Amino acid sequence: MIELTQVTKRYRTGQVETTALDRIDLQIEAGEYVAITGPSGCGKSTLLGLLGLLDVPTSGSYRLQGEEVAARSSRELAAIRRGRISFVFQSFNLVDEMTVHDNVQLALRYGELSGKAQRQRVAEVLERLGLSHRADHHPSQLSGGQQQRVAIARAIASRPALLLADEPTGNLDSAHGQEVMRLLRELNDEGTTLVMVTHSAEHAALASRGVRLLDGRVLVDTYADQL
């Protein structure tokens, strides 16, 4: 599904050039559950941004579902991303002024679905995540765990093939963290390809594959059955 070849990402700030990712080779098959770990500044979030087509590599090749996407414009990337890739964030990124329902529906606004179909889809995912009774609430009226469940609901509303999660349990207590991990596992079991950045070794161990980064390079790439 994903094939990165010699991908490098450099940032320039004034006269200083920083290499965030250095000639990375990585293949991820459909249905995999990959945990990306590593110390702060090793390039995890940069890699996630590239995988999610939120950024483009400085050099190298990125093929998504067989299609080369490394040198596309931001408009083309948005079109490729729409409906195929979703995100779950550490800080939830919910819009305070919108209700839970509207936050979830936001993911469908720019797709092909009609308004009625969008509302139906939102109702389905909220039902699935046990949030139907909170549909008219605002994020500030929910607990952290509930907020992250709304974020997951938004992420899966468009039925993406690839779900990228950036420290999804980072702002949650252990009980809520476990619940979120269970949900992600379920989604992966249903066939969604899942790539998760995490600091937690415990949560990384739940993945089927672990990629450890150091200084922008892949240090370790192991499958659960190899551990």
Added chain:
Amino acid sequence: MKALLLDAWRGARSRSASTFAAVSGLMVAMAACSIVALLAVALAEPDPTIADPERIVLLDMKGNPPGQPSPWFTGSPLSFGTMLKERRVPLDLISRTSANGLDIDIEGRKQSALLLIADSDVVPLLSLTSLRGDLQSTLTRRDAIAITLDLMRKLWGDISPEQAIGRRIDARGGVYTVTAVIPDPDPRTPLGRANPMVGNAWAMVGFDSPANPMSEQELAAIFAINGRVFARLRPESSVDQVAGWMREAFKANPLYAQLPADWKAGREAAYFRGITLAQLPFEGAGNEQRWRLLGTVAAASALLLLMAAFNCMNLQTATLLQRQRETALRRSLGADGPQLVRLWSLEVLISLLLAATGALLIAWWATPAVATWVGLPPEQSVADPLPLRVVLGLAIGVLVLLALTIALPASMALRQPPAPALQGRTASEGPWGRRVRQALLTVQLSGVVLLLSLAGVLTQQQRYLLSLDRGFDTHNRLWLGVMVDPEAIPSMSAFTAALDRHPAIKSWAFSNARPAGDTEGPNELHVSRSQHRQVLRVTTVSPGFFSTYGMTLLAGTPTLGTGEAHVAIDEKAARLLGFSNPQSAIGELIRGGGGFLQEGSDVRRVVAVVKSVKLESARDPALPQAFLLSDKPQWDVTVHGNDLTTLRQTLDDLWKAHGPRLLYDIQSVDDQLASVYEQEQQLTTMLTAVALLSVGVAMLGAYALIADTVRRRRTELVLRRLHGADDVAIIRQLGLEFVPPLLVAAVIGLPLATWLGGRYLAGFVDRVDMGVGLVMPLAIAGAATLFVTTLATLRHVRQALAIQPIEALQP
């Protein structure tokens, strides 16, 4: 307190950009208000040399003949002075004054002056003083005359008042001895208005002086406004009683019985009132129009100030939201609500005081020029020193603005709990904050729509007024006017012969009025052979007048008669006098020359009919016109040529070479026409200036809203981008924020502008077509408001479009 002040000063300085934006908007608005206030104070102030102006009354009258109601004149027949004295009403020092012209013969030339004829009691009544000599006794002597310093210098150069006493003045066939030299009059004196051609060259004599041209009959008239009568109210009397005393005196006068019966049958032939000198600056047609102008500009400036205050409130709200962590820290260190409010108030107060100081400086610098522009005499001090009441008014304004600016943002900031902010989590003000901001912008945009629309309506009407077809042409024509007693206009044959010969002059004419500039003139009742009675406005002109002004002759030829008076009338007059067509009027005799609405016995033969001419202002209906033909020299000479610059030089040269030695002035006839609508032009210019300032202020408001929107909705915009929103979708999202304010502004501003613009246009008989004059300005104002709003939002829209979805991954 010192620490608090320093803290506030540091706070205001650290937010220099927002402080600057708030200060500059407020400063401009406060300056506009201050200038209007200074002009109002200057206009409202009576002559400061007069003691106790609240107890000195001026008698006022307005005629009410059937179908011919007149305005208040701020004057009355002089006979009321005599009548009220005889009736022993509780008034002291009753004094009559009347203004006239005086041509003084000196060293072979004529020096023109304003002649003020007055009773001697006017001296103590109006606190008049002399530099040398005794003014009061001068006004009681037949051979004595008082002169102003200005006239003294014009007559004899740089001599002292002492040297002027005893000198002789030769004028109007008599010789008068200067027995008093008086200071130049204050521009606000109620005695008379300075003529631009004579300036402060005034002379004063008593009513018994041979220099007084008024006959006994004129002095006794009860229905002719021929001067002013002043008096001091006794302590037990009030100004409201004056009308009753005047009415009783009027009806008791034997001349009242001679007034036409239909003027009196079941109605009042005239109305009366007393006005104090403190009220006088607000009365009279000219003053009323000037106050209307000032009132309109004051309302517009107040709206501008409100709009600027809204910006200040907006910026303050945004600033306090950004300072949640600092506020929380101060609270954690023990600061309570009142202490924080005190700090914030001081910060705002610093901005407001900076704005007020800047505004006063601008007002002090700009008001004299604006005052001169609106017609106040340059010698009248309007801003030096700044009147205390204007400074106090501004100080009160600052306090009101402080309360208005700080109340909402402070109450909102104090509601935020400090703990989350200390943990790095800051709260937004919620949806109501956005609604308040939108509401404030709505008021600002409504103001812009209203002011731009009105400025447009006024501009269109002004353009229409200056291009209106009045039946004569004003381009490439110059007027030369002389200051001289109309009864003693010297021969100008050498001058007119030179005009005839000069190739640069196509035609020229004499007239006793300026068609483009004199919107009022003498009216006489005329009766035709078919007994049609019609009041015609009468102007005396030379035969070349019609070709000089490009009037269209419909029938006959304007020629002089031998032994009989010839008259040209316009088409409207011909119709109203019962002639079926212009040709049928030619050769007919009409009778005129009577008094106001009274039949005369002068027989005039109609020798020409011209296309209808309008000499009246666009505010009044056109009167039917009669032009008495005469080859006698008149006050006004008009010349027509091809090139105005050459024409001006030629006219000046010819007058200097061949004209009599009289004070003269040259103006273009276009300028005379423009001067008729000078106040309208001033209102248009001032309103346009305030409208443009309001655009700037509203742009700041729109800028604040979009900046706040992009800041507040950044996460949402990032997520929209993340889920595939393109540029159009992002712009639509931001645009939606401005749709309600723009729509509501249109709903409020456009009908209000339609109503006010309609009211303004209704004041004119001749007004621009509604489509061009009202609908088009409104449409342009709406489009301009949309455009400037878009312009103000451009920077932040571009910022929003540059938002990258990867921001979602950043903490």
